[in-house]
Amino acid sequence: MFSEPDDPAVVDRMRAAHTVACAALGAAPCPPASGGTREAWGWQGRTLGKPTTGPYGPGWLRVVNSPVEKVSSKLWTGPEDAERLVPRHVPRPRLHLVREWAEGDDVYRAELYDFVAGGALSATPALTEAPRLTAAWWSGLRTAIGGLSTVRTERTAVRQAYLDRAMPKYLAFLGRPVPTVPPAWSTAHGDLHWANLAGPQLSILDWEGWGMAPAGYDAALLHAYSLAVPEAAERVRREFSDILASEAGRFAELVVITELLQSAERGDSQELVPALRQRAREVSGLGR
Structure with missing residues (x-):
């Protein structure tokens, strides 16, 4: 995960896209009392994920953004390919729904996953302290x-x-x-x-x-x-x-x-x- 982008225009655009994605997938943001203010940003604001509730119960809705000319098939289809090809005994949140849409020169992709209790072990890729794991x-x-x-x-x-x-x-x-x-x-x-x-x-x-x-x-x-x-x-x-x-x-x-x-x-x-x-x-x- 990364910090919120410095550019407020990127922040506003991605939050608006997340709202669109919720409507498209029949999901609703979790209320603040349930952790609904939690946001997970990707590198330079390329992705934004938040907890939701929806047709499959507690979920995690992630939105990916790319300029049309830079859409990477490798990254764009990875989650769907994993859902289809990687055995279920490899533990991961299940991907339930995917939607794509375009707005001007940008393409968006919404992915609705199962919610993972406990969350990521670190806020950043590199550790700052040793996790306690069994x-x-x-x-x-x-x-x-x-x-x-x-x-x-x-x-x-x-x-x-x-x-x-x-x-x-x-x-x-x-x-x-x-x-x-x-x-x-x-x-x-x-x-x-x-x-x-x-x-x-x-x-x-x-x-x-x-x-x-x-x-x-x-x-x-x-x-x-x-x-x-x-x-x-x-x-x-x-x-x-x-x-x-x-x-x-x-x-x-x-x-x-x-x-x-x-x-x-x-x-x-x-x-x-x-x-x-x-x-x-x-x-x-x-x-x-």
């Missing part, structure tokens, strides 16, 4: 990631062309060439960070970008977003030791470090940069 929660996450990795799909979360271009650039500080071809590929959630994980009952949120990625990608991404909290990072390493200690896992860590260093150039999670660079040296065998 052994059953961690076991469920391992099982979910393992089950998802075997799902057959033509969707792509990470492209080889990106690895060939970005890894040499953002890992140049290592002082030696890095491989850019993963040992293996598997299906990943593609955005497995702490703002997309719910508890105390496990649920995995935001299925926009799922698809094929270097094997071990989800565990590597979760670990990278844990680096600011050593206790949490150590727990991720312990829970996913079989993945992260493998050749594929080490490569996946370099992939996500590349992505997050690039993202930091845009101002995202800049506090992680020193730890990301240090972790890249460790994974590459260049010392601690």
Whole structure:
């Protein structure tokens, strides 16, 4: 999740679109006493989600916005594809209804999900404090990631062309060439960070970008977003030791470090940069 956009025009436009979406899907915003003032914003106000009540009971209505010329089929259809193709034993809120409409040069997409009690474990992708999670929660996450990795799909979360271009650039500080071809590929959630994980009952949120990625990608991404909290990072390493200690896992860590260093150039999670660079040296065998 991200903070409310600075541009009041974006805020007003997205709130108005959410009102339109409620009417289109037969949902109503929850009253303030029931948490109805809660808002979850996406990057630069691209998405807005709020709790609702409607035809399926308590729900979460999310609105996505894109300029017509920038509609991405990968992100636009991800939640519907996940609802159709990912087995139900991978815990996530069920997607019930979808509506799309256009207003001028903008396209909107409304998605009505089951409400997830407890909510996301973090307000931001990167942790600021260690969450208190049960052994059953961690076991469920391992099982979910393992089950998802075997799902057959033509969707792509990470492209080889990106690895060939970005890894040499953002890992140049290592002082030696890095491989850019993963040992293996598997299906990943593609955005497995702490703002997309719910508890105390496990649920995995935001299925926009799922698809094929270097094997071990989800565990590597979760670990990278844990680096600011050593206790949490150590727990991720312990829970996913079989993945992260493998050749594929080490490569996946370099992939996500590349992505997050690039993202930091845009101002995202800049506090992680020193730890990301240090972790890249460790994974590459260049010392601690």
